[in-house]
Amino acid sequence: MRRGKNWWRVIGAVVVGSVVLAGPVSAQEELDEAAVEKVVSGYADKAGYPGIVVAITKGDRVLHTGGYGRDSAGEAVTGTTLMPIASVSKSFTALAVMQLAEADKVKLDSPVRDYLPDFRISDSRGARVTVRELLNQTSGITDRTLPEKSLPQPDSLAGTVSRARAATLAVEPGTQHFYTNTNYHLAARLVEVVSGEPFADYLQRHVFEPAGMQATTTIDQTPRDLPSGLRKGHVYAYGASIAATEPKRFVGGSDGVLTTASDLAQWLIVQNGSGVAANGTRLLSDAGVKAMHTSSDRRWTYGMGWDTDQKGRVHHSGIWFTYSAQALLLPDGHGIAVVGNSGVGLANEGIGQLAEELAVLVEGGEPSSGAPVRLIVDLVLGALTLLSVFLGIRNLRRSRAWAVRFRDAPAWRLAPRLLPRLVPLALLVSLPNLIGLLFGGGRDVTFVQLCYYSIALIAWTSVAAVLNVGVLATRVTLLVRLRRSAADVPEPSAPAQEALTG
Structure with missing residues (x-):
C-alpha cells in the first residue's frame, strides 16, 4: 500500500513538473460562445437593448465577433451589422493626429494656431492651446464655455473652427481636464488641413484600410449623413424600446465612426499590438500607441482618445442618443468592444457594464447579472x-x-x-x-x-x-x-x- 502511494507521488511530481515547464494553461485560448451569448442576452434583457454586437480579441487573434437580437427593422443583428461607435471614434482621430506627428508634419506641443490659422476664440489664452491639449481634453474649452449641442450645428469641420470663435476658456490651457466634443472637432479639422485630404478620406486611406477595416466609414452630421445601411437606434421608456432617429448633431472627429463587430476586432488588435494590424501593417509606433493610452499628467486619467482606470485598463465609452458603445483593453492582452442599438438614459449611462461582465468572463470569472x-x-x-x-x-x-x-x-x-x-x-x-x-x-x-x-x-x-x-x-x-x-x-x-x- 505504501509503495502504491509512492508511485502516485512520482506521477504527481512528473505532472506538476510538466505544467511548470510548459507554462500556465490558459482557459481562455478558445472562448466559450455559449457563455458569451448568455452574458450578452442577460444584459440585453435587464438593460433594454434590442440588439448588441460584440468583438473579443487576444493579442493578434480574434476570439469572437457576433451580433445578438434585432435591429429596429426586425432583422437579426450580426457581426457585420453597421453600428455607430459614438465617442469611441475619438481614438481614431487621435491616431490620425499621431500619425502626422510621427511623420514630422505636426508637433504635439505646438499651438493649434500653427496648423489652423483660422483658429480664434474669444479668449486671448486660446493662442496658447496646443495640439496635445486638444487630444488630452485639457484645452480649457468646456461644454459650458461653448455649448456645442445647444448652438447651431455646423455643416463641416471647417464650420466647427468658425463656431469655436465664440468660445472662452474655463481655465488656463493644460491645467484641467474637461471632456468636450469640440476639442476633437478641431483635431479632425487639423488633420484635414495638414494632410490636404478630407478627414473621411484620410481615415479611409491611412487608418481603416491599413487596419483591415473594410466596412468602416465616418460621417460629419446626424441624421443628414447616415447611410441607408444603418438602422435607427432606440430610446427606452417603461420597458419598451422605441425606434428613433438620432437628433441633429455634428459628430465629425468626435463621434462619427460607423463600423461592425468584425472591423472593431481589427481595431482592438491594432491597439493591443503596439500599432500593428493583424495583416502586419504598422499604423503607428509602439511609443505612439503607449502615449495615446497614457495620461500625460497625474491630475487626470485621459490620454489621447483613450482613458485609463485604477486597474490599469485602457477604455473609452461612446454615447449617442440612440446607440451606445464601449471599447476595453485589458492588461493581459484581451480586447473587448460592444455596441448596443439603444441610447444612454437615466439609470443607464451606456453599455459599459456589458464590457465589464465580458471582461470577467474572459479572465475566467463568473459574471454577475444585476437587477433591471x-x-x-x-x-x-x-x-x-x-x-x-x-x-x-x-x-x-x-x-x-x-x-x-x-x-x-x-x-x-x-x-x-x-x-x-x-x-x-x-x-x-x-x-x-x-x-x-x-x-x-x-x-x-x-x-x-x-x-x-x-x-x-x-x-x-x-x-x-x-x-x-x-x-x-x-x-x-x-x-x-x-x-x-x-x-x-x-x-x-x-x-x-x-x-x-x-
Missing part, C-alpha cells in the same frame, strides 16, 4: 406621473372651496400656498442643465435631446408642471372673481341698516 435598474427607475417615474395626475385632478376639483376659504386672506398668506405650484415648472425648465451637471459632468444637452435621454422623466415633470400651473391659475382666477363679486355688492341704505339693527 433601468426598468425599475422608469416604473417609479411612471408611478410618480400617475400620482401627479391624481393629485392634480383632486386639487382642481377642490379649487372653489379653496378660493372661498382664502377669499379674504392677505397676500402674505396666499404666497406660500400658491408659489410652490411653480416648482415643477422650474424643474422642467432647468432639467437640461441639471441633468448635464448631475449625470454628464457639466456636459451640454438640449431639451429635445433630454427627451431621448428619459421619456419617463420628461413625462413626469411635464405632467406635474402642467397640472400645478393649472391648479395655480384656476385658484387665482376663482379668488379674483370671488373678491370682485364681494366688492360689487352695494352697501345697505341707512333705513335698511336701522331695520336690520332695530
Whole structure:
C-alpha cells in the first residue's frame, strides 16, 4: 500500500513538473460562445437593448465577433451589422493626429494656431492651446464655455473652427481636464488641413484600410449623413424600446465612426499590438500607441482618445442618443468592444457594464447579472406621473372651496400656498442643465435631446408642471372673481341698516 502511494507521488511530481515547464494553461485560448451569448442576452434583457454586437480579441487573434437580437427593422443583428461607435471614434482621430506627428508634419506641443490659422476664440489664452491639449481634453474649452449641442450645428469641420470663435476658456490651457466634443472637432479639422485630404478620406486611406477595416466609414452630421445601411437606434421608456432617429448633431472627429463587430476586432488588435494590424501593417509606433493610452499628467486619467482606470485598463465609452458603445483593453492582452442599438438614459449611462461582465468572463470569472435598474427607475417615474395626475385632478376639483376659504386672506398668506405650484415648472425648465451637471459632468444637452435621454422623466415633470400651473391659475382666477363679486355688492341704505339693527 505504501509503495502504491509512492508511485502516485512520482506521477504527481512528473505532472506538476510538466505544467511548470510548459507554462500556465490558459482557459481562455478558445472562448466559450455559449457563455458569451448568455452574458450578452442577460444584459440585453435587464438593460433594454434590442440588439448588441460584440468583438473579443487576444493579442493578434480574434476570439469572437457576433451580433445578438434585432435591429429596429426586425432583422437579426450580426457581426457585420453597421453600428455607430459614438465617442469611441475619438481614438481614431487621435491616431490620425499621431500619425502626422510621427511623420514630422505636426508637433504635439505646438499651438493649434500653427496648423489652423483660422483658429480664434474669444479668449486671448486660446493662442496658447496646443495640439496635445486638444487630444488630452485639457484645452480649457468646456461644454459650458461653448455649448456645442445647444448652438447651431455646423455643416463641416471647417464650420466647427468658425463656431469655436465664440468660445472662452474655463481655465488656463493644460491645467484641467474637461471632456468636450469640440476639442476633437478641431483635431479632425487639423488633420484635414495638414494632410490636404478630407478627414473621411484620410481615415479611409491611412487608418481603416491599413487596419483591415473594410466596412468602416465616418460621417460629419446626424441624421443628414447616415447611410441607408444603418438602422435607427432606440430610446427606452417603461420597458419598451422605441425606434428613433438620432437628433441633429455634428459628430465629425468626435463621434462619427460607423463600423461592425468584425472591423472593431481589427481595431482592438491594432491597439493591443503596439500599432500593428493583424495583416502586419504598422499604423503607428509602439511609443505612439503607449502615449495615446497614457495620461500625460497625474491630475487626470485621459490620454489621447483613450482613458485609463485604477486597474490599469485602457477604455473609452461612446454615447449617442440612440446607440451606445464601449471599447476595453485589458492588461493581459484581451480586447473587448460592444455596441448596443439603444441610447444612454437615466439609470443607464451606456453599455459599459456589458464590457465589464465580458471582461470577467474572459479572465475566467463568473459574471454577475444585476437587477433591471433601468426598468425599475422608469416604473417609479411612471408611478410618480400617475400620482401627479391624481393629485392634480383632486386639487382642481377642490379649487372653489379653496378660493372661498382664502377669499379674504392677505397676500402674505396666499404666497406660500400658491408659489410652490411653480416648482415643477422650474424643474422642467432647468432639467437640461441639471441633468448635464448631475449625470454628464457639466456636459451640454438640449431639451429635445433630454427627451431621448428619459421619456419617463420628461413625462413626469411635464405632467406635474402642467397640472400645478393649472391648479395655480384656476385658484387665482376663482379668488379674483370671488373678491370682485364681494366688492360689487352695494352697501345697505341707512333705513335698511336701522331695520336690520332695530
